[in-house]
Each structure stands twice: as C-alpha cells, then as structure tokens.
Amino acid sequence: MLRSCAARLRTLGASRGGARGPGAARRSFASEEVVDKDCALPNPSWSKDLRLLFDQFMKKCEEGSWKRLPSYKRSSTQNFKDFRTHYVDPKLLKEEQMSEAQLFTRSFEDGLGFEYVMFCNDAEKRVVCFFQGGPRLQGVPGFTHGGAIASIIDATVGTCAFRAGGVVMTANLNINYKRPIPLCSVVVIDGQLDRVEGRKFFVSCSVRSVSEETLYSEATSLFIALDPNKKLT
Numbered sequence: 392m393l394r395s396c397a398a399r400l401r402t403l404g405a406s407r408g409g410a411r412g413p414g415a416a417r418r419s420f421a422s423e424e425v426v427d428k429d430c431a432l433p434n435p436s437w438s439k440d441l442r443l444l445f446d447q448f449m450k451k452c453e454e455g456s457w458k459r460l461p462s463y464k465r466s467s468t469q470n471f472k473d474f475r476t477h478y479v480d481p482k483l484l485k486e487e488q489m490s491e492a493q494l495f496t497r498s499f500e501d502g503l504g505f506e507y508v509m510f511c512n513d514a515e516k517r518v519v520c521f522f523q524g525g526p527r528l529q530g531v532p533g534f535t536h537g538g539a540i541a542s543i544i545d546a547t548v549g550t551c552a553f554r555a556g557g558v559v560m561t562a563n564l565n566i567n568y569k570r571p572i573p574l575c576s577v578v579v580i581d582g583q584l585d586r587v588e589g590r591k592f593f594v595s596c597s598v599r600s601v602s603e604e605t606l607y608s609e610a611t612s613l614f615i616a617l618d619p620n621k622k623l624t
C-alpha cells in the first residue's frame with residue numbers, strides 16, 4: 392500500500408500544474424497565491440478505492456438522496472463570516488495571521504495529508520466521509536497518527552452536527568481506536584446524528600475499511616450550537 396502511495400505522489404509531482412484548473416477562482420493572500428479550488432474532487436493522488444467510492448456516491452447524488460459537500464481551504468460561507476463577527480473578540484484577531492488561516496484538514500499539498508470527500512443525507516441525518524490519509528499523517532511507522540484520525544472524525548461528525556444545528560463547536564469527542572489504520576489506505580467514516588437536546592447535538596460514527604470487514608474506530612461526540620448572545624472568549 393505504501394509503495395503505491397509513493398508512486399501516486401511521484402506522478403502527482405509531474406502533474407503539479409493540475410491544481411490550477413481553468414475554472415478555479417483565484418485569491419491571492421499572504422506571499423503565495425492560493426487557488427480556492429474545491430478540494431473534495433478527485434486529484435491524481437486519489438487511489439482507485441477512493442475514486443470508486445466517489446463514483447458510487449456521485450451516482451446516489453443523481454438519484455437525489457445524497458449530496459456531495461464541496462470543501463475549500465478557507466471557509467467563505469456566510470455562517471462562518473457570521474461566526475467571526477458574532478463570536479470572535481476582535482482583539483484576538485491578528486489580521487496578518489488570519490490572512491494565512493486555512494482549514495487544518497485542507498492545509499497539506501495534494502496526497503500528502505488529508506484526502507477526503509464527504510456526502511450528506513439530511514433525511515437520514517447522516518454524513519459519510521471517504522478518507523485517504525497521506526504519508527505526512529504517520530504516527531507509528533506505517534500507520535495513521537491517532538490525532539489525524541481524531542481530526543477527520545471531528546470534521547465528519549462536526550459536519551453532521553452543522554447540517555442540523557448551524558454553527559457548532561465540539562464540546563466532547565470520545566474515540567475508541569480498535570485497529571490501526573494503514574497509512575495511505577482508504578477508510579469510510581459513517582457519521583449519524585443520534586439526538587438533539589436544545590443546543591446539544593449528539594453524533595456518533597464508525598470508521599471502517601472499504602470492505603467493511605475491519606472496524607478501525609468508533610466515536611461519540613457532543614456539539615453545541617453557539618448562543619448568539621454569548622461571546623466565545
């Protein structure tokens with residue numbers, strides 16, 4: 392698995408120019424130009440498994456029950472703009488640092504960190520994430536770091552809570568790591584909103600192999616929808 396991962400990265404190096412697709416919007420900030428491309432689409436670093444799952448679920452999207460969720464390095468949705476004005480103390484915001492701010496799970500070069508795509512089914516209150524962890528996410532040799540697994544779980548269950556409750560933050564995340572995830576392998580994270588109590592959104596998920604034979608991790612979480620009358624800090 393690791394060899395094919397390295398081979399994909401070599402071809403990726405040759406196709407570096409692909410990231411600057413003609414349709415992508417351009418935004419320059421700080422010292423480099425960042426292309427606001429939708430990162431939740433296939434790129435040369437995606438393995439066959441990840442592409443197959445993507446294609447399977449894109450077909451479900453055509454049937455109407457599922458929806459692919461686009462994903463960018465910087466969140467520009469109105470919800471997140473409100474977040475900054477409502478909840479963030481301007482004293483804490485150092486504009487020059489903010490101009491460098493990017494979504495952590497979208498801050499690696501293609502194929503090296505988090506390659507993933509999420510699909511949501513609002514009727515079933517589910518978010519499914521297909522995740523391929525790259526070589527920069529190594530924990531023990533040959534396996535994905537527990538913190539990287541927690542990050543992609545947080546993003547998946549957080550998206551599930553966000554779909555139901557708007558701007559939420561993680562109050563609690565409990566993960567049982569059952570089996571180590573081989574580096575560069577593809578896993579399926581299946582998030583389910585279990586219940587809502589006022590501003591509290593309880594979401595659980597499983598992390599399984601593509602074949603579903605291996606249960607890698609299970610998690611429960613609590614997200615809190617932010618109170619517009621309460622500052623965060």
Ligand SMILES: CCCCCCCC(=O)SCCNC(=O)CCNC(=O)[C@H](O)C(C)(C)COP(=O)(O)OP(=O)(O)OC[C@H]1O[C@@H](n2cnc3c(N)ncnc32)[C@H](O)[C@@H]1OP(=O)(O)O
Binds near residue numbers: 613616
């Ligand atoms: C679309 C992309 C989605 C991505 C999602 C990613 C989200 C993140 O990573 S956020 C970063 C990590 N999280 C944080 O930094 C949050 C830090 N914590 C906080 O800011 C606050 O504690 C916050 C906002 C969660 C809750 O604060 P606040 O709004 O004042 O709520 P608060 O009144 O304390 O609690 C509300 C309810 O939740 C309960 N609660 C709060 N925290 C916990 C907890 N850890 N465990 C159990 N219950 C809790 C309270 O007991 C209370 O319950 P009840 O209403 O029954 O009395």
